[in-house]
Amino acid sequence: MSAQTLQTPPGNAPVAPRTTPARRPPLRAEALRGFAPWAGAAFLVALVWGLVFTADQWQGSWGETSGRLAIGAGLIGAPFALAAGAWQGGREHRRGMTELRASVSRTPLAQLSTAALPLAGWLVTAYLAAVAGALLACAPYASAGAPEPTVFAGTAIALAACSLLGHVIGRVAPWRLTAPALALAAFVLFGMLNGAQSALRYLALAFVRGSHDDLHLWWYPLALAVWTTGLAVAAALAHAARRRATALLPLTAALGAAVLLVQTGDGLVQENPLARHQVCDDSTTPRVCVNATYPGMLPEVADALSGLTGRLRGVRNLPVRFEDRPGEPHRDEAQLPMLTPFGWSAVRARVTDPEQYTWEAALALVRQDCDGVPSAERVRTADAAMVRWLAPRHLDKELHDQSVASARQRGDDKELARLRAEDKAYEHLTAMSDDQRRTWLSTYFATARDCDPDPKEVPAL
Template identity: 30%
Template sequence: MSRVLRIELRRSAALGTALILLVIGTISLYFAEGIEFASGWMQLAMSQRLYLALLWPLALAAGAWQSSREHRSKVGELFASTPRPRAHRMVPTLGAMAIAVVCGYLAMGIAGGLWIIGTARYFPVSVFVVTAVGALALIAAAWLGQAIGRLLPSLVTAPALGVAGLALLLLIPGATRPRGWLALVFSPIYEMNMPGAYATVPGRASLSQAIWLAALATTAVLLLASGGWRLRVAAVLPVVLGATLAIAIMPRDNRYVTDAVDQAAMALVCADDEPRVCVSRVHSGLLADVTSPARQGLTILAKLPGAPTQVHEDTTTYPDVYPVWHDDVALVRIVTGESVTAADVVSAAFQTPPQCDRPTASADSLAAAYWLIGTQPVASDSPDLAEAVARWEALRAAPAAEAQAQVVALRTAALTCTTDSNILSRSAR
């Protein structure tokens, strides 16, 4: 059997399928929407699942093309005349296609992992589960394609299946609306787009999807091995039972994966020595890069009475998950690929608590921060830069004691969530 399997791997569509999945998958990861998986391994696993929108139809089409090989070669009658059961003859081909799609999918993950291996230190076990479900989805697609290709042995079957598979994945969310949780059962790509730094996929969602995909793969094998209408009718039973069980397991919460947050990924990891600088576990690989500018910012802030003495990552995330607020902590957003500067830390001292509905005007926080730094605001990505520069100039022109009082007032208003107006605006007039 192993010899036949090796032959199938070399001479069937298996090798080509693996290469196509690897190339299309890797291009999608890096160029389709930018590198959305830079934060860590879970983000990579979820991004891979999102691009099953392309890979799943390709696997479906590849399975159909492989299955029509006998028809294209006109050897169907010859094989049918052999005493060996059809089910036995199908095992090596099924195994070869399964190995091909899994290897292509895993190689795609390795290609993505090369981008983040230097900074991504947090590797939850659920990454393996999410990846395994994606691989199972491709196995089910390849085997289903083989089954349909055998039933409809035509040159147009493979491309038609590819288009139909893409359309199916795109139509499932609309067909199940407003029950978004139902789309999560039947679509391996649903809610996998743009995962946040603390995203995760709950275990019950993965279990439900795995049951459905395993049932679909079983039905495909039975259809492929069937020799008559009775077995073909019986092949529907696994997919019906699998769908029923998967639906029963999946929680009835819409946005179940979108709203899921990995609390362990949000846990703080801190640098040695003082002053204390901490980042979330998912960004622990960036701690060394953040520590130096964070401590420079704290040194500048020391001029301010009651200034922050620690820097923590701002782990605020959707939906309504906030870090514990402390007046002596400056919360700084950290994004993989973007540098944290001392100015970011100083500006963070004038931000309001995450749940405050009266945020500090960006022009005020920039002006106050750069007044403490002693240079003109240069945050070119801020839409309020011109206004910030005007307020900074007004602070520079005012007596030192008066400017200090205004900056302290801004800080006090931020801490107490009372910034109902642009506090520094009067000094800019």
């Protein structure tokens, strides 16, 4: 007997139960889609762009790196966060969803938080990513100090506050021109506060900067974060909270932080104790010293000056050392050519032009701060010959030939005579034996620091 296959009529087929897709939390949807991720990416690109094109000026110093990030956050980040928040805040009005938003069960404050927090989170993430990249780029070249975590934490909180404040402004004034107008106004305001001579400048986000010579009080960035966050939270509560009087608490905190910042004023920034100290190479005469804020530069500087110090070996009456600290050098010291701000003489812990650097060091050995003091022609000739021999440059011959050609074209016999005298003195100094030259240099350096020495005391060439 064959088995019969029973078939269920199509009309009586069982219907599979319909499943309701899980609802994604609104906060997650806002964070992963829409405007917020793109705003964070744009902010990151803007910060990285500025850092890359100024890398020569901050790589090698934790303070300068912190300062560059602070300027980027203040002059780029704060206006951007305010404008992005305003654009996000006016979204419902542009889409004609104001009535729909008012009909949902969530409170206005919850709706505001859901729309504003993802954008703030993306902007903070972008800033911290730029901070991490900058610190990693600085680390191989920095040789003293350390980054200040409170600066980055306070700035990140302040950027989130700017985004929230912009969101509230966008809801109150939901027009398309609100965002660019707010960005422009914020840029001008932060720039004015940052350049102000009064203590009000410490209320500007861009002023939390660092340098070789300065350190902030540890609580300064956090007080600035309280100032900006208090304003933003007060605005949000006043706009969306059921009990608007609760806005008084964050507003009071903001005003208290502002008063503290303004009253403390310049006391918020203190001198870096390392800036008054030096590290020295005692194997040369004069000794070579660099500031203790960048001790890793000492081998590089000593190597750049090795030709100069080698030529002065055995010479008497020299300065004790090349010094590198704030203020004028002592009588027995010579000023080291400026290494800071980075980006000129030094980039990424290296001397950019050792030849020029050595020439500037040689000039520092001769009659500094003597502008306007007349000297005998023979003294000036000896000075020029000594610098030319001690620190020869390829550029010197080109400049000398140009001076000769110019003097001949003008018919300036006096200038031609001076140039010929310098050439003769240089040739004479070069032709001396080592012992004769050491004796001449020892006699010369006995008067090299006097602005108007007796010409008879300066050895002739």
